[in-house]
Amino acid sequence: MQCLHAFVSGRVQGVWFRQSTVDQAIANGLTGWTRNLPDGRVEVMACGDEAGLLLLEAWLSLGPELATVAEVESTRVESDECYSGFDII
Template sequence: MATARFLVSGKVQGVFYRAGTREQALVLGLAGHARNLPDGRVEVLASGEPGALDALERWLRQGPPLARVEAVAREALPEQALSGFGLG
């Protein structure tokens, strides 16, 4: 298992970005959370198979139809035992 933190900037709040991220993460078998940050970005913390994290990153770079993603920063973290996928 691998864990990564993604910071997504652009028009990503109020456009179902977190809900779409949760759907994708669950399909990919990932655990973690997606939450809005006060500065307008979305933080995604995900843990699972490395290939699934790569697939999630590809989705994060596009997002749902109403989103306009400008940048996605990825940071590898020490492995974490997470369960479910929450929204914050």
């Protein structure tokens, strides 16, 4: 399965970034998870079709209204993991 693994930095914690990521991922038919990291970044693992991954990746560079995204580091990875939904962990 094709997955997007991303780290988003900037003002991305405490601004509804994770919940908005869940909403965007579900709207694009993706599964996976997102979480806050101790260094202030948000980590995202999203799996699904390439079109959905591209849409989510583009959205991550913008984020929700209250966020200020400084950088998105993303890579494509192959995963055998099967996620049943998109969760905040």
